Amino acid sequence: MIRLEQHLGLGTTCLGVPSPAVFLDKDGTLVEDVPYNVDPACLTLTVGAAAGLRLLHAAGYQLIVISNQSGVARGLFLEPALLAVEAALRRLLLEHGVPLHGFYYCPHYPNGVVAEYAVACSCRKPAPGLLLRAARERGTDLGRSWFVGDILDDVEAGHRAGCRAILLDVGNETEWRPGPLRQPDCMASDLLDAARVIVGAGAGALLPA
Numbered sequence: 001m002i003r004l005e006q007h008l009g010l011g012t013t014c015l016g017v018p019s020p021a022v023f024l025d026k027d028g029t030l031v032e033d034v035p036y037n038v039d040p041a042c043l044t045l046t047v048g049a050a051a052g053l054r055l056l057h058a059a060g061y062q063l064i065v066i067s068n069q070s071g072v073a074r075g076l077f078l079e080p081a082l083l084a085v086e087a088a089l090r091r092l093l094l095e096h097g098v099p100l101h102g103f104y105y106c107p108h109y110p111n112g113v114v115a116e117y118a119v120a121c122s123c124r125k126p127a128p129g130l131l132l133r134a135a136r137e138r139g140t141d142l143g144r145s146w147f148v149g150d151i152l153d154d155v156e157a158g159h160r161a162g163c164r165a166i167l168l169d170v171g172n173e174t175e176w177r178p179g180p181l182r183q184p185d186c187m188a189s190d191l192l193d194a195a196r197v198i199v200g201a202g203a204g205a206l207l208p209a
Contacts (some may be wrong), residue, residue, distance in 0.1 A: 018140060021141075040085060068125050102138060131158065157186045166186045169189060
């Protein structure tokens with residue numbers, strides 16, 4: 001389980017109260033899905049992402065990327081290539097007035113071809129390992145946090161970590177495997193729609209899916 005993060009302050013308020021986060025899947029949720037891409041020039045925010053992130057940031061949520069990056073284990077690119085991806089993503093978001101508070105990824109894949117990474121792990125979604133680590137390191141209140149993703153593995157990872165979860169209904173979930181932790185709390189059309197749900201719900205009741 002790997003963390004790439006430039007610290008932007010503690011994840012707590014000035015009174016020491018843990019702050020909530022919105023955990024974001026990367027490909028297909030935050031940026032357009034270009035399979036196994038590590039070319040910073042190909043990073044493009046999804047429709048509604050910039051406005052949605054500004055809304056969440058203004059509401060006091062930490063913004064933390066949680067991403068499976070099995071291309072490392074598959075031998076498609078080397079792990080250090082993700083440093084450039086993170087740096088480019090931070091620059092891209094800052095252009096829209098939004099900081100990125102954390103960037104966490106899993107390089108593993110059990111059937112990979114690079115032995116070092118071809119392992120079962122606790123950080124590959126739908127496992128919650130990356131969210132739990134991010135929460136420990138940033139002092140995040142998971143009970144007030146959300147996970148936004150484009151497939152049900154994201155939803156399950158969020159629920160297993162104790163968060164609420166929103167599924168972006170953008171056509172990227174194709175298997176629809178059922179399970180008690182795979183039912184999204186809400187559906188949204190894009191990140192702006194999801195942000196409005198999150199800010200509207202606050203710490204109160206869930207909105208219906």
